[in-house]
Each structure stands twice: as C-alpha cells, then as structure tokens.
Amino acid sequence: MGISVPKPKHKRLKPTWGARSEFSNRVRNQIRERDNDECQMCGSHVGLQIHHVKGRGQGGRGVYTNGVLLCWICHQNVQTHQRLINEWQRKFEERYGANYYKDQWDEGA
Numbered sequence: 001m002g003i004s005v006p007k008p009k010h011k012r013l014k015p016t017w018g019a020r021s022e023f024s025n026r027v028r029n030q031i032r033e034r035d036n037d038e039c040q041m042c043g044s045h046v047g048l049q050i051h052h053v054k055g056r057g058q059g060g061r062g063v064y065t066n067g068v069l070l071c072w073i074c075h076q077n078v079q080t081h082q083r084l085i086n087e088w089q090r091k092f093e094e095r096y097g098a099n100y101y102k103d104q105w106d107e108g109a
Helices: 017-021 025-034 072-080 082-096
Strands: 048-052 067-071
Touching (some): 025 067, 048 072
C-alpha cells in the first residue's frame, strides 16, 4: 500500500478548469437580461439555453462575454453547423474584443 498524502489546507488561488467553464447564476442572469430573455437567432421566448460562443473544449470560459441566449432548436443548430459557430464567434469578437471568451485567470485576458 502507498503512502497517502494529505490534502492541502489552503484555498485554491484560482478555480478549477471545469468550474471556470460553467456559467454562474449571476452571469446567467446578466446574459438573460442583456438578451431580453429571447433567443438571439429566432426571437423565441421558449426553451432558452445559454450557449458558449467559444466552446469549453477550445478554452471558452463561463463569462458574460462568451454566452448567448438561444432556444433549444437554435442551440442544436449552432452546435452542429460550423458556419453558425464561426458567425457567432466573429460577432462576439467584434463586440467584445479578441479575448471575449477568457476569464481573469487566462493569460492575455
């Protein structure tokens, strides 16, 4: 049997990678308010979800400037069509700058 190493008693300096990718309730509410509680593609008020403009797998964080409100159908369409992904990423880069998808702990953010 190996030697167990005690967990450190100090608090993390920054959240885990996974936690940084999730939208907090506060950020979700800010995005809903900004987008007037309607899908930004079709205008629907039903089945709204927050979509990461820059995907989590590509370093996209759960920040206000990386989320857009979409209905379930439009969300599925965006996730399966690279042209739509590219279009949203271009719009958000124009609106918020090249680092729109980064948080305070990312280099160059």
